[in-house]
Amino acid sequence: MARNIIVLGAGMVGVSVAWHLVRRGHDVTLVDRREPGLETSFGNAGIIQREAVRPYAFPRDIATLLRVVPNRQVDIRYRPTGMLSAAGPLLDYWLNSSGKRYERIVTEWASLIMRCQDAHAPMIEAAGAEALVRKGGWLELYRTQKELEERQKEAQENHERFGVEYEVLDAEALYDKEPHLGKGLVGAIHWTQPWMVSDPGGLVQAYARSFAEQGGQVMKASVEDVLQVEGGWRVNTSEGPMEADEVVVALGPWAGELLGRLGMKVPLFVKRGYHMHYSAEGEAKLNHWVMDAEKGFLLEPMRAGIRLTTGAELADLESPPQYKQLAAAEKVARKLFPLGKRRDSQPWKGARPCLPDMKPVIGPAPNKDGLWLAFGHGHQGFTLGPATGELLAQMMDGEEPAVDMAPFRVDRF
Secondary structure, X not given: OOOEEEEEOOOHHHHHHHHHHHHOOOEEXXXXXXXXXXXXXXXXXXXXXXXXXXXXXXXOOHHHHHHHOOOOOOOEEEOHHHHHHOHHHHHHHHHOOOHHHHHHHHXXXXXXXXXXXXXXXXXXXXXXXXXXXXXXXXXXXXXOHHHHHHHHHHHHHHHHHHOOOEEEEEHHHHHHHOOOOOOOOOEEEEEOOOEEEOOHHHHHHHHHHHHHXXXXXXXXXXXXXEEEEOOEEEEEEOOEEEEEOEEEEOOHHHHHHHHHHOOOOOOOEEEEEEEEEEEEOOOOOOOOOEEEOOOOEEEEEEOOEEEEEOOEEEOOOOOOOOOHHHHHHHHHHHHHOOEEEEOOOOOEEEEEEEOOOOOOXXXXXXXXXXXXXXEOOHHHHHHHHHHHHHHHHHHHOOOOOXXXXXXXXXXXX
């Protein structure tokens, strides 16, 4: 039976949830303060990461921790205030990042990642967005043989357990593929399965147009409050109140604040990131998305130019930007590839919504009939949005979901 449903948040996750619900015949309104795809989904590396079957763990070895402490690294930086405000979740994150806990989390997490391309494919087709998507994988670059060999061992294990496909490139094979990279690289892992997107925000916008073409409504408004009322839910917005049978909270890093007002405490913290676009000098060309694995940044040949994407910054969600991490990444990146001038007037900043067990929340809110949750995907909201939408829609319609969703319930906290 068709129901009236409001989806809060128009990033990749929220748009995907709305797309699947309207496809099932429901009356769906998608609400966000900005146009679809202009927040966190806009600024990522644009990779649908089938190979990412292991979530990013908190560093556990002493050498890495000592390296990070001076707070001058490219891959990770921190603000003391951000560390203090998220001290509890970060401690749990550290505890969950090794041993049996982490191995259990990997198995649960991989069950989502393995669905990512099958979930994106019908949405890409329905949206007519094939021109934005390039297949053939990306390159993870290494400067030392030891690091490359260790990564190769993990890749082989992931191949055997989760069907991850890859090739190991020596220096000669790497420079054949990317002749304009700087010297000193010993080789790379070529992850051959992932799909790359030349305009991540554009793909979300294409999915949102497909949603609207199927009868969905897109509303630009700020969400002021969500209240349970007789027979359903009321959402108070800057454009006035709305009522619905059910509400989905897909607000990414902003979900925690709203849920707190509903009496639900969720240990959400953020990893912020920055990007900038560049031209290439002379005739230089970057053929693949590439990651400097030992420095911790990515370069991606996007529609807007070559995008430099930083690693993580542990900071409060609304703290003012600090561009030193981007500047440090740019300095190294210019040695890796001949970047030209900056193309953007200022760097982009976004925040990845993270939870201490590295898994998203997908499912019903306990004791709040008709309230559903879909947030906390960390680095992989762009990859996992369509799979999340498919699975949550199955749950909302009372069907047996294609994946065991118990590990993703919010009441695990």
